[in-house]
Amino acid sequence: MLLAIEQGNTNTLFAVHDGAHWVAQWRAATESTRTADEYAVWLHQLLQMRGMDFSGIDACIISSVVPQSLFNLRKLAQRYFQITPYVVGDNTHLGIEVRIDKPSEAGADRLVNTIGAFIEHGGPLIVIDSGTATTFDVVAADGALEGTAISPGINLSVQALHQAAAKLPRIAIEKPVHYIGKDTVSAMQSGIYWGYVGLIEYLIDHIKAEYGQSMTVVATGGVASLFEGATTKIDHFDPDLTLKGLLEIYKRTIEHNKR
Structure with a gap:
């Protein structure tokens, strides 16, 4: 299953896709000091409530506008799911042009x-x-x-x-x-x-x-x-x-x- 993380300045959305549908979504307040371990405890409990666990997550994609939080979101995927996450703007392929000056x-x-x-x-x-x-x-x-x-x-x-x-x-x-x-x-x-x-x-x-x-x-x-x-x-x-x-x-x- 795919774990998608969309982090804005105010809220962070975590969502799970099973290959056909989005099967779960949760929001948390964005806190730039939250560690990978804190994310893991919170997410583990929510996954369990939906009959899932970390072993079912085999891919992760992250979009974040909060650079200081990105390190811990990467660590979450690496430490607890044993995967290297795809990060928008880093190791992803967008397939579109960005026609702005910068x-x-x-x-x-x-x-x-x-x-x-x-x-x-x-x-x-x-x-x-x-x-x-x-x-x-x-x-x-x-x-x-x-x-x-x-x-x-x-x-x-x-x-x-x-x-x-x-x-x-x-x-x-x-x-x-x-x-x-x-x-x-x-x-x-x-x-x-x-x-x-x-x-x-x-x-x-x-x-x-x-x-x-x-x-x-x-x-x-x-x-x-x-x-x-x-x-x-x-x-x-x-x-x-x-x-x-x-x-x-x-x-x-x-x-x-x-x-």
């Missing part, structure tokens, strides 16, 4: 999403990933990554507002019924939520205009579902986009190594 600056998460979105929806695309940051990746008709817009994520915006303004509380992000708030919480919810919808719609419109072609818009990421029904600019909400991309990269790498 290809090395393209994060692993963006590369994975590019491939996952392209195999699922074709191109050209705008791929929106809502996490710690919100990224708008432009994917060409041939699957190449051609550029990006990056803004602070909605949760980061809420946190910054609370920390910078003494009288503004930390709030939960919800879709408000009204645009005009009648108290501090409802006012903040309206400004943050609808302001973010406005940001998304504005960037979609202007990216399409600049690109000059019809584009499909796909949204993924931890908070993307918040915006379902709030805008008609997003064509597809695909929460499993990253896993689809990781699986495809794994398959391409295996096939490439056979040649």
